[in-house]
Every structure is written in C-alpha cells, then in structure tokens.
Amino acid sequence: MTKKTKWFIFFLGAVCLVFIPSVSVYAHKVNTYAYREGNKISGECYFVDGSPCKNSKVEVYDEKGKKIFETVTDEKGQYSFLTEQRGQLKLVIFAGEGHTAIYKLEAVTEKRKEGITKRENQLKQKTSTKEDEIKQIVDEVIDTKIQGLRGEIADLRKKLDRVYLRDIIGGIGYIVGVWGLIMLFLRKRHAS
Amino acid sequence: MHISEGVLSVPVLVSGAVLSVVGLTIGLHKIKNENIPKVAILSSAFFIASLIHIPLGPASAHLVLNGLVGILLGWAAFPSIFIALLLQTVLFQFGGFTTLGINTFSMAMPGVFSYYIFRGLLHRGKNIVFLGGFLGGALALVVAAAFISLALVITEKSFTAVAGTFFIMHLPVSIIEGIITGFVVVYLKKVKPEALG
Numbered sequence: 587m588t589k590k591t592k593w594f595i596f597f598l599g600a601v602c603l604v605f606i607p608s609v610s611v612y613a614h615k616v617n618t619y620a621y622r623e624g625n626k627i628s629g630e631c632y633f634v635d636g637s638p639c640k641n642s643k644v645e646v647y648d649e650k651g652k653k654i655f656e657t658v659t660d661e662k663g664q665y666s667f668l669t670e671q672r673g674q675l676k677l678v679i680f681a682g683e684g685h686t687a688i689y690k691l692e693a694v695t696e697k698r699k700e701g702i703t704k705r706e707n708q709l710k711q712k713t714s715t716k717e718d719e720i721k722q723i724v725d726e727v728i729d730t731k732i733q734g735l736r737g738e739i740a741d742l743r744k745k746l747d748r749v750y751l752r753d754i755i756g757g758i759g760y761i762v763g764v765w766g767l768i769m770l771f772l773r774k775r776h777a778s
Numbered sequence: 779m780h781i782s783e784g785v786l787s788v789p790v791l792v793s794g795a796v797l798s799v800v801g802l803t804i805g806l807h808k809i810k811n812e813n814i815p816k817v818a819i820l821s822s823a824f825f826i827a828s829l830i831h832i833p834l835g836p837a838s839a840h841l842v843l844n845g846l847v848g849i850l851l852g853w854a855a856f857p858s859i860f861i862a863l864l865l866q867t868v869l870f871q872f873g874g875f876t877t878l879g880i881n882t883f884s885m886a887m888p889g890v891f892s893y894y895i896f897r898g899l900l901h902r903g904k905n906i907v908f909l910g911g912f913l914g915g916a917l918a919l920v921v922a923a924a925f926i927s928l929a930l931v932i933t934e935k936s937f938t939a940v941a942g943t944f945f946i947m948h949l950p951v952s953i954i955e956g957i958i959t960g961f962v963v964v965y966l967k968k969v970k971p972e973a974l975g
Contacts, residue, residue, distance in 0.1 A: 761865060
C-alpha cells in the first residue's frame with residue numbers, strides 16, 4: 587500500500603467518524619396540516635420525530651392546480667397566509683432532499699357560508715350594540731378556549747406520525763417472519 | 779428516496795410494478811435456501827437505513843443502502859428490498875402502496891447492476907474490495923436517484939426542476955453510502971468471506 591492510498595483510507599475513515607455520531611435515528615418523512623380561520627390559513631410542518639421543518643418552502647395551489655401563493659415556514663415549522671380563495675387548496679411543502687408533504691385543505695362550503703352571513707346580517711339588523719358586544723366577547727372566549735384544544739390536537743397528530751422504537755423492532759420482527767415463511771415455502775418447493 | 783402516493787402518473791406506476799414483478803420472480807427463483815437468512819438480514823438493514831438521517835449542510839438525507847443489498851444479493855435484492863419497502867409503507871407510511879412497484883424497481887435494479895459490475899472486485903485484495911464496495915454502493919444510489927428523477931420527469935415536464943434537485947442532493951449521499959458499503963464488504967471479507975460469494 588502506498589502512502590497516498592493509506593492517507594486516502596485514513597481520510598475516508600475520518601469522514602465516517604465525523605458522520606456516524608451525528609446520525610440520529612429519525613426519519614425524513616414530512617407531515618403537515620393546516621386549518622382555516624376566516625381568510626387566514628395557518629399550518630404547521632414537522633418531521634416524523636416531531637421536529638419542525640424550518641425555512642421550508644410552502645407552495646399553495648388552487649383547485650385548478652395554479653400556484654397562488656408561496657411562503658416559507660418559520661423556526662417553529664409554522665406558516666400562515668391570507669387568502670380570499672374559498673375552494674379546495676393544495677399545500678405542498680418542500681422539506682429538502684425531494685421530500686415533500688402535501689395537504690389538501692377542504693373547500694369552504696359556500697352555501698353554509700352564505701347562510702351564516704345572511705343570519706349574521708339578520709342578527710345585526712335586529713340586535714342592539716350590546717348584544718353585538720356580547721357576541722364579540724363570546725367569540726373571543728371560544729377562540730382562547732379552542733386554542734388549547736388545537737394545541738393538543740396538533741400534539742396528538744405529531745405523536746401519531748412519529749416513528750417509535752417499537753415500530754422499528756416490530757418491523758424487523760415482521761421481516762424475519764416473512765422471510766421465515768418464504769424459506770418454508772421454498773423448502774417445500776425444493777422437496778417436491 | 780421513496781416516492782409518495784399520488785405524485786406519479788398511472789403509466790409510470792404500472793410499468794414500475796410490471797418491472798418489479800419480473801425482478802421479484804427472477805429474485806425468488808435465484809435465492810438458494812441457505813442464503814435466506816442473509817437476505818432477511820439485508821432486508822432488515824435496508825428497512826432501518828431509511829430511518830438514519832444524515833445532516834448534510836442545509837439539506838438532509840437518509841441512507842438507502844440499496845448498493846449494499848444489491849452487491850451482496852444480486853437478483854435477490856428485489857424480494858429483499860420489496861419486503862423492507864412494504865413494511866416501511868405499512869408501519870411508517872413511507873412511500874405508498876401504489877408506488878411500491880416503482881420504488882422497488884428504482885432501488886433494487888441499480889443494486890443488481892452493481893452486483894454484475896463490481897462483484898468481481900470483491901474477491902481481490904483488501905483495497906480492491908473496499909473500492910468495489912465503494913463504487914457499488916455509490917453507483918447504485920446515483921442510478922436509483924436517476925431512475926426516480928426520470929420517473930418524475932416522465933410523469934410531468936414541470937417536475938424537471940424538482941427532479942434535478944432530487945438528483946443533485948443524492949450525489950453527496952452516494953459518497954457516504956459508498957464509504958459505508960466499502961467498510962461493510964471489507965469487514966465481511968475479514969470475518970465471513972463466504973458471504974460475499
């Protein structure tokens with residue numbers, strides 16, 4: 587072995603040593619979800635282990651597949667934007683290395699929306715300013731109460747999407763089992 | 779590396795599935811009974827490799843190890859990778875059921891290429907064995923990335939940019955895979971040379 591090749595192998599070994607400790611058992615799969623609040627759409631994007639996708643590009647497509655908006659996620663993997671679009675929206679998040687998450691945000695049902703605004707108008711005509719105030723207060727209270735629930739639902743979603751050690755060990759068990767069955771089957775084939 | 783559900787067009791998915799079925803048939807016929815434990819271990823290795831995340835500057839990637847599986851198994855890489863991918867889909871929702879065919883083909887076929895091109899190098903001296911493993915591992919990943927990029931471009935012309943980024947991002951990963959594959963084959967040469975058979 588010449589000195590050069592020795593150095594080369596040493597270099598490769600060093601590269602491996604640098605990389606292997608930083609290898610963490612967490613996967614690349616990206617998940618996202620989003621919800622509407624009036625014209626505002628908020629969402630979050632995270633990896634399987636629950637860590638956020640920071641500074642990932644988010645593209646928003648309308649029903650016809652036309653790109654209508656583009657933004658990036660923040661440090662917490664969250665994003666939000668305003669849109670007048672009522673139809674189904676497709677959110678595509680690019681979290682590097684070709685891994686993308688797609689989320690379809692359902693359309694706001696126009697009829698219901700119209701119904702609500704009609705009723706709101708009727709209410710506005712009938713009610714006094716005092717009742718308006720009460721309505722506003724109730725809205726605010728409900729919003730703050732729901733905030734907590736929303737957080738919990740988001741956490742649950744993340745937990746559901748995570749890969750746990752038990753999944754990995756279970757998976758290996760399945761693989762060994764499946765190959766055991768194949769072996770059994772092939773042995774019969776060879777015997778017959 | 780795993781193409782998800784609903785990205786590729788139906789003709790691409792169907793041709794991927796057909797090619798995979800052909801590969802699976804050849805693979806299952808070529809497996810010798812005594813080799814099945816080896817196939818199962820490499821299935822497991824492939825299954826876990828996708829969970830190992832490599833931070834690479836701004837981008838990040840995960841191991842694939844299709845080159846290692848291919849160079850050690852030859853055609854048996856098809857069933858080996860197929861079962862690992864199936865369980866990744868079921869348990870982790872990586873990829874998808876409709877894309878199993880194209881994913882299996884695009885990862886297993888390059889492994890088979892590596893097997894035929896570099897298997898001869900595995901019976902030489904230690905340095906040549908490392909080189910064989912390195913080239914086999916790196917080439918398999920590059921070709922796999924090329925296959926997937928090609929599948930994206932065939933599906934839709936507008937995917938060209940995404941496909942390009944996908945391909946370029948996998949070049950550094952291929953070097954890491956090559957190094958890992960190289961070390962594994964050198965180690966196997968030392969402790970269990972018959973495994974390189």
